[in-house]
Amino acid sequence: MVSSTDGFTWTPSAGRRKGLPTIGAVQPPNYSTQPPSEVHDVIVIGAGYAGLVAARDLATQGKTTLLLEARDRLGGRTWNANINGFNYEMGGTWVHWHMPHIYREISYYGLHNDFIVTQNPGSKEDYFTATTGSRQRNMSHEEEANIAGRVLQKFCNVDGEDLKQSWKYAFATVQSPKLMAKWDKLSCKDRLDEIQDQLSPEDRSILESQLLQMGGSSLEKIGLLGVLLWWSLGSHTPTGLNDIALHTRLRSGQSELHRRIFEHAESTGNLSYSFQTPVQRIEDADNIVAVTSRDGQVWKAKSVICTIPLNVLSSIEFAPPLPADKLEAIQHKSVNRCNKVHVDLNGPDYLSWTSLGTPGKGLVSAFGDHLTNASNSHLVCFGPDPDTPLGISLDDTEAIKSAVIHLLPKDKQEEVIINRIVSHDWNNDEFANGTWCFLEPEATTKYLSVLQRPYGNIFFASADWSDGWRGWIDGAVQSGTQAAKAVVFQKTSSTPTVSVEKKLANGA
């Protein structure tokens, strides 16, 4: 299998190795259906989900489309490595039929019977471990769900009605604007302070672990509104959120779906592409957009869809410069710089085990996902930003091991054997500089619509400023779809009519 230079694996025998095998790697990296001097209909920058679906939608509608991607592979912040036949999802993982845009892709490409479940019951260590400082308690998964659900509900119930009226339509763009603006002023720390008298130390640790896993930063930096959005998307229940957002994934891996979308676009004969091609400059003049790569190549098109993530967008030179409000918006980056680490433990015993804990030793959650082909327990673990006191650097293999062991039941810590670690350091990745988008307080109110707005012939698509499942795969697909449609019709990507928006704003 071909490999990407992204990601790394560690095993006791081979130590640490950079790069991972993946079917998402594109070789050879370039293909052109027409002379490079030709003016394309559209250039799509970025081959993550937003860029892939946009390029597919355009190519299938007869637009000559050039896809430019900095990496050597498809998928951006979503991709899977395959090691010894097991798929390790390095970024975006869990998808669900309640995520309408990605589910449409899954079923369209025939993967609707390909779901598998994370957290399978029945293994020897079939319980939850809560680590609160130096104290630990094992409990049943039923008790875990009760406590984790109760504290999250308390946290999210900012209006006394679980947001069931004020945030009734999770995907709608304009509703309860005054309340949204009020809640958006708060950080997770502010909200925790409001309810702290109602939480035991264990409650607080379980709640903090969940929030740190969601927002991947310090609690002061994570905007409350992002958590409330997830709550609303999870049908205003903790089990809804857990089942939709953390439970089902594709057996064949996300890169399989990327391949199918990419090959569909290619099959039209309208798609050209260049991978390993970081873009440096985008110039929009006289209705032709010129895109220049770092190595000085220039391509031209009538329109551009830019899917470069929020946290690296400021590295691109725009001519004429972006308007002041857009420049300000892209300075307010996503705060989420979490670490996601795969750890294989020797033997099948931890398939069903789950854990949360703060302050932890760099990781705040670990849970059994599946068995590898060698019947080892595959765990997925998350920890907050390495630059905060609760995070660790992924360069430090010993720190990763001790962070995982710290979350394991105390009486098992000595006997557990770590067979493999697999990860991708998203925070030191120059084409991501972070993970899924989580905005700081006030940023949603001030900047979301600014980030979504096109500029001349340049359209912007990303999960980072999507409506609906913002920060998720589904949001990337929604945003890419809207941008392609906007290019075809050459108008802005907002979908509801003015009258519907007005009705929603009035609380109808």
Ligand SMILES: Cc1cc2nc3c(=O)[nH]c(=O)nc-3n(C[C@H](O)[C@H](O)[C@H](O)COP(=O)(O)OP(=O)(O)OC[C@H]3O[C@@H](n4cnc5c(N)ncnc54)[C@H](O)[C@@H]3O)c2cc1C
């Ligand atoms: C660790 C992790 C776990 C996640 N878990 C989940 C999950 O379980 N479920 C879920 O739904 N979502 C999850 N997400 C979020 C999801 O993966 C992302 O929101 C989504 O993949 C973003 O898609 P995108 O197309 O908007 O951006 P990206 O995937 O980032 O695509 C942008 C593309 O632009 C390219 N690019 C950047 N700079 C340049 C440049 N200068 N020139 C050319 N190309 C450039 C990048 O290489 C990239 O390929 C997770 C993300 C991470 C990182």
